[in-house]
Amino acid sequence: xxxxxxxxxxxLSTTTVSRALNGYPEVNAExxxxxxxxxxxxxxxxxxxxxxxxxxRAHAIGHVIPLARHQMINPIFAEFISGxxxxxxxxxxxxxxxxxxxxxxxxxxxxxIAQRKVDGILVHTPRLxxxxxxxxxxxxxxxxxxxxxxxxxxxxxxxxINNRRAFLRATDLLLDLGHRRIGFLNGMEHLNFAQRRxxxxxxxxxxxxxxxxxxLMRHAEMTEAYGYDGVREMLxxxxxxxxxxxxxxxxxxxxxxxxxxxGLRLGADISIVTHDDELSHMSNAGPVxxxxxxxxxxxxxxxxxxxxxxxxxxxxxxxTRSELWEADLTIGRSTxxxx
Amino acid sequence: xxxxxxxxxxxLSTTTVSRALNGYPEVNAExxxxxxxxxxxxxxxxxxxxxxxxxxRAHAIGHVIPLARHQMINPIFAEFISGxxxxxxxxxxxxxxxxxxxxxxxxxxxxxIAQRKVDGILVHTPRLxxxxxxxxxxxxxxxxxxxxxxxxxxxxxxxxINNRRAFLRATDLLLDLGHRRIGFLNGMEHLNFAQRRxxxxxxxxxxxxxxxxxxLMRHAEMTEAYGYDGVREMLxxxxxxxxxxxxxxxxxxxxxxxxxxxGLRLGADISIVTHDDELSHMSNAGPVxxxxxxxxxxxxxxxxxxxxxxxxxxxxxxxTRSELWEADLTIGRSTxxxx
DNA sequence: TTCAGGACTCAAAGCGCTTCGGATAGAAGG
DNA sequence: CCTTCTATCCGAAGCGCTTTGAGTCCTGAA
Numbered sequence: 001x002x003x004x005x006x007x008x009x010x011x012l013s014t015t016t017v018s019r020a021l022n023g024y025p026e027v028n029a030e031x032x033x034x035x036x037x038x039x040x041x042x043x044x045x046x047x048x049x050x051x052x053x054x055x056x057r058a059h060a061i062g063h064v065i066p067l068a069r070h071q072m073i074n075p076i077f078a079e080f081i082s083g084x085x086x087x088x089x090x091x092x093x094x095x096x097x098x099x100x101x102x103x104x105x106x107x108x109x110x111x112x113i114a115q116r117k118v119d120g121i122l123v124h125t126p127r128l129x130x131x132x133x134x135x136x137x138x139x140x141x142x143x144x145x146x147x148x149x150x151x152x153x154x155x156x157x158x159x160x161i162n163n164r165r166a167f168l169r170a171t172d173l174l175l176d177l178g179h180r181r182i183g184f185l186n187g188m189e190h191l192n193f194a195q196r197r198x199x200x201x202x203x204x205x206x207x208x209x210x211x212x213x214x215x216l217m218r219h220a221e222m223t224e225a226y227g228y229d230g231v232r233e234m235l236x237x238x239x240x241x242x243x244x245x246x247x248x249x250x251x252x253x254x255x256x257x258x259x260x261x262x263g264l265r266l267g268a269d270i271s272i273v274t275h276d277d278e279l280s281h282m283s284n285a286g287p288v289x290x291x292x293x294x295x296x297x298x299x300x301x302x303x304x305x306x307x308x309x310x311x312x313x314x315x316x317x318x319x320t321r322s323e324l325w326e327a328d329l330t331i332g333r334s335t336x337x338x339x
Numbered sequence: 340x341x342x343x344x345x346x347x348x349x350x351l352s353t354t355t356v357s358r359a360l361n362g363y364p365e366v367n368a369e370x371x372x373x374x375x376x377x378x379x380x381x382x383x384x385x386x387x388x389x390x391x392x393x394x395x396r397a398h399a400i401g402h403v404i405p406l407a408r409h410q411m412i413n414p415i416f417a418e419f420i421s422g423x424x425x426x427x428x429x430x431x432x433x434x435x436x437x438x439x440x441x442x443x444x445x446x447x448x449x450x451x452i453a454q455r456k457v458d459g460i461l462v463h464t465p466r467l468x469x470x471x472x473x474x475x476x477x478x479x480x481x482x483x484x485x486x487x488x489x490x491x492x493x494x495x496x497x498x499x500i501n502n503r504r505a506f507l508r509a510t511d512l513l514l515d516l517g518h519r520r521i522g523f524l525n526g527m528e529h530l531n532f533a534q535r536r537x538x539x540x541x542x543x544x545x546x547x548x549x550x551x552x553x554x555l556m557r558h559a560e561m562t563e564a565y566g567y568d569g570v571r572e573m574l575x576x577x578x579x580x581x582x583x584x585x586x587x588x589x590x591x592x593x594x595x596x597x598x599x600x601x602g603l604r605l606g607a608d609i610s611i612v613t614h615d616d617e618l619s620h621m622s623n624a625g626p627v628x629x630x631x632x633x634x635x636x637x638x639x640x641x642x643x644x645x646x647x648x649x650x651x652x653x654x655x656x657x658x659t660r661s662e663l664w665e666a667d668l669t670i671g672r673s674t675x676x677x678x
Numbered sequence: 679t680t681c682a683g684g685a686c687t688c689a690a691a692g693c694g695c696t697t698c699g700g701a702t703a704g705a706a707g708g
Numbered sequence: 709c710c711t712t713c714t715a716t717c718c719g720a721a722g723c724g725c726t727t728t729g730a731g732t733c734c735t736g737a738a
Contacts, residue, residue, distance in 0.1 A: 003725060014724090014726090016687055019687095022726085031687090047723085049387075053388040053723090054693055055727095065421065071619060073619055085404065088438070097434045098424070098434070099425050111384060224621050224622070250620050260596070260599035260600070261599070279414075282563050341693095341694060351718090354718055357695070358697090358717090361696085366715095367717085389696090389723090392693090392722095392724065393722080
């Protein structure tokens with residue numbers, strides 16, 4: 001069933017039917033009802049390809065997911081996507097996701113734009129000096145970055161959490177509890193967020209005249225095994241840490257496993273603070289959560305990011321402001337004074 | 340830059356340029372080279388909307404992700420998607436994902452089809468008697484289900500693992516080790532895979548004249564907390580289990596946490612077997628993995644599912660067969676004889 | 679009665695691509 | 709030298725929609 005058929009069925013022109021369905025005012029209320037009813041009855045919906053061609057708008061937003069050699073897909077990504085997807089559905093946008101080898105990433109962005117597949121692009125997990133900013137700035141298509149670059153002079157729109165402050169506060173908390181040797185299980189440090197977290201961690205230490213110890217700082221993909229191995233190895237050091245700071249709750253669970261296995265009691269012998277993205281299958285909720293954590297919902301970030309990007313698309317004039325969210329610091333059962 | 344501009348730039352007709360770019364034989368090799376070079380130089384790529392309209396093919400595959408009230412997004416989903424996405428990219432398909440409230444699920448499928456957004460649909464996590472099979476069978480669009488329905492008489496294409504067999508073998512293993520009280524932390528039992536797993540678990544028990552004990556069987560969303568709570572509560576029973584069977588490695592990690600917290604030793608005092616989807620951030624790899632597990636890569640399933648669906652789309656005649664994969668049973672450090 | 683103006687409706691022109699059905703020119707065959 | 713291929717290329721139609729610019733038919737004021 002297409003527009004023409006529907007129109008002739010109703011003895012109306014395609015113009016009127018199109019207008020009736022798209023809510024234009026110059027069509028009789030009664031006519032509109034007839035049209036809408038008939039469309040529903042016959043399961044008519046406008047062909048998206050034709051609509052795209054006629055309007056020049058794709059009503060879709062692109063996500064490029066680079067797959068590195070190690071083939072990891074961050075569970076955080078799923079959660080963010082699900083938040084963004086909620087907003088897209090409500091606003092009538094499709095999400096198109098392109099999973100490509102890391103090396104083809106730039107081409108994937110270029111193709112999306114050249115083929116006019118999307119009206120905007122959402123960019124994930126920026127690197128330190130992320131080439132995608134300059135790449136995408138070269139086109140006139142709106143894009144929004146989840147996270148930031150390190151160069152404030154670049155002009156683009158982003159949403160991020162205050163990673164530095166969060167990890168500074170987390171480290172401060174542990175220092176206040178008397179901990180002096182704090183193991184840091186960071187994310188991969190070529191990523192911007194990890195660099196900022198490290199900066200917060202180091203700043204808190206140096207503010208108390210503690211030199212950051214390279215032996216206590218690690219960075220890697222934030223897996224469970226990484227948390228386990230990291231803690232296990234650091235606990236084997238001559239002067240082992242009494243507390244750990246984890247960059248992801250998944251890593252924190254791994255850390256906890258190593259702590260338990262070593263026969264140490266969480267919150268008594270060893271303290272752990274983690275960042276908590278509120279992943280739905282790794283909940284750290286409850287009145288007194290398991291982990292003391294800096295917390296910020298990644299799903300909420302996804303929702304908001306999508307809203308901001310859609311605003312960028314639909315009101316090109318209006319200056320959409322970037323947003324910096326503060327993470328909550330919630331005290332759980334995983335921290336206590338140094339013994 | 341569009342076709343017409345590119346064509347006049349080259350002093351060729353749009354016909355020839357289009358054919359050159361699409362690899363039709365009736366164009367001079369030299370001409371083709373000129374065209375391809377010019378297209379690259381000017382960053383030309385055909386407008387996808389126009390192409391869709393002209394060819395009637397969307398070159399896209401749809402995924403509908405229903406968001407239940409509890410708003411959970413399964414990490415397994417991300418992993419599957421990433422596998423499927425790899426295949427899509429190689430084959431030149433887009434993945435379009437629609438995140439909708441559970442109640443709007445059927446409409447989301449209908450809209451995708453009516454608007455001709457996709458050439459095929461990949462359906463996730465079937466329920467017991469999944470209405471989507473009849474819904475989608477009513478259209479002429481190919482679809483593929485990751486998982487199966489319980490009604491063998493329905494004719495559709497699927498890929499699945501042998502959940503029943505996997506859990507039967509896992510249970511058998513524990514029984515062989517002398518365990519008689521085996522706690523079962525299943526996924527939500529309105530889902531098909533969970534029902535099959537339960538059937539395998541029960542079959543193994545009854546084969547040894549052990550009546551399945553409802554107190555030892557739970558089903559819920561497969562979170563870490565569920566594993567923890569489940570084990571904790573079952574360990575508090577008058578006649579507690581000596582082994583546990585978990586439906587997801589996330590749950591298994593939660594189970595392990597409860598075991599450790601109770602001061603029990605994994606593989607000695609308590610055994611755990613889990614299903615392992617090979618999630619990239621929750622690895623259970625290594626020569627002797629942490630968990631004894633029934634293992635099947637969900638990412639590989641995603642890749643294969645995408646291949647099958649694309650075959651369904653591109654060779655409508657050819658009978659594409661459904662596939663049932665067997666899971667590996669790998670022995671780790673989490674199982675041992677009953678004490 | 680006339681006519682301006684509002685309320686509806688319509689025909690037709692694209693949007694950018696693919697593809698059908700020729701055209702043209704040189705090569706091959708008679 | 710004329711016809712028939714073959715290798716290339718082109719014009720134009722059409723995919724299904726939106727939207728511009730024009731009506732047409734009322735209503736109510738003059």
